[in-house]
Amino acid sequence: MxxxxxxxxxxxxxxxxxxxxxxxxxxxxxxxxxxxxxxxxxxxxxxxxxxxxxxxxxxxxxxxxxxxxxxxxxxxxxxxxxxxxxxxxxxxxxxxxxxxxxREDPRDVLIGGAANTISELPENALIGTSSLRRQALIRRIRPDLRVTLFRGLVGTRLQKLADGEVDATLLALAGLKRLKIEDKATEILEIDTFLPAPGQxxxxxxxxxxxxxxxxxxxxxxDPTTETCILCERAFLRALDGSCRTPIAGHAQLIDQKIHFSGKILNDDGSLVYETQVTGNANDADTIGKDAGETLRAQAGDDFFKDWT
CATH class of the missing domain: 3.40.190.10 (Periplasmic binding protein-like II)
Structure with a gap:
């Protein structure tokens, strides 16, 4: 006892x-x-x-x-x-x-100061984020946008935004919901256009x-469903040797005992991307993620990864 x-x-x-x-x-x-x-x-x-x-x-x-x-x-x-x-x-x-x-909602959100949505942001607007994935994805959508380092706790980032240090920032919706401040989000970014980080x-x-x-x-x-999806996502990340040095996105969903996985890797400005979508049995979650990562690694070639160290 x-x-x-x-x-x-x-x-x-x-x-x-x-x-x-x-x-x-x-x-x-x-x-x-x-x-x-x-x-x-x-x-x-x-x-x-x-x-x-x-x-x-x-x-x-x-x-x-x-x-x-x-x-x-x-x-x-x-x-x-x-x-x-x-x-x-x-x-x-x-x-x-x-x-x-x-799992809570895995999507990202924009919190805008200068505008409410990515499409409405003014040309050359400054975005604050510490995530290379978010940087790459938003610049893939809007190549004109500028990005600056934006670390710290959620409250710190929101204060920096309120002080006008940046025109907008990107955060995880899950964190805002847990803090009960999801109303701060001005645009929720859908998974099919703004793929989350593995585990988000x-x-x-x-x-x-x-x-x-x-x-x-x-x-x-x-939660068995969350566990299955995370096993897939972390296997994908592991196959790519993923860390904070790497723009990697990946998300798995479990529907009727089938894993539906989407993954992508990008260069820093989002101008180059390799992506994959795989469906398989839930019992094979780890293998599905691993194979997806190895597929993208083979597609991209060794030169793509030379700066990932």
Whole structure:
């Protein structure tokens, strides 16, 4: 019997805390446990502290999770709550993604200051984003637009927009919904024209391999449909060696036990793109994603990837 509270690791931003609290509430309900059975432990990560540089220059996605994973490994945390799209394709030895909560809306949104939609933005408008994928996709639609680095928590980005530092920004609709500020979106970008990042909209739990007690605790939170789709998307990302240095988009849907996957890779300005669409059995989700990534890698050729390091 557990005598000490379970320790839930999270980053300290408003969105991360909402996600961790949601996990705690779901576990309380699933196991009829009091709030005191769980302690939310906040850790600052390098990605949170170094917001004036692109992630591609300071180490990539792993910087969102490093400090949390160190505490998982040494036993200071029982499990950690993350956005799936922040997770590196290769996790530290001994850790794994043990559950996926039901996915929220995976679409991106434009939040406009100078105009409400991409098509209405003035010529040469300045867009703030930290995502190479979003940069490439929006410039593919509007090659005249300029893009500037725009990192920080959601509130920080919205304040920069309000201060007129940029004409518009791009964010994930899922995060806005969790923060209950989805009314800030001036245009919701449909998946078929603005393909999301692999894992976008999904929350995962990371824990130690082989801890059966924690596995049993977390198991009721896992959503099988989300898990299947994420397995496909992360296999696609892994086949392309994806990181924050790479404009990669990929999204899987599960319909009647069939995986419908769309993936694409772009150069930085979106002028060159390779894309694929695949349908297959849900049981083959990992293989479908892997094969899709390898297909695009073969189509693009080695020269396309020479700057992806």
């Amino acid at each position: 557990q005598t000490k509270p379970y320790k839930i690791g999270t980053r300290g931003g408003a969105l991360a805390l909402i996600q961790a609290e949601d996990v705690r509430k779901k576990l309380m309900l699933a196991h009829d446990l009091p709030e005191s059975a769980f302690e939310i432990v906040i850790l600052s990560t390098k990605a949170d502290r170094m917001t004036n540089q692109p992630l591609s220059e300071i180490g990539g996605k792993g910087l969102f999770t490093l400090e949390l994973e160190e505490k998982l490994i040494d036993g200071s945390l029982d499990f950690a709550v993350h956005c799936v799209k922040d997770m590196a394709t290769k996790l530290p030895e001994g850790l794994y993604l043990s559950a996926y909560l039901e 909209g999904a929350i995962c739990i990371e824990s130690k391999i082989g801890n059966s007690h924690i596995d049993e605790l977390i198991a009721p939170l896992n």
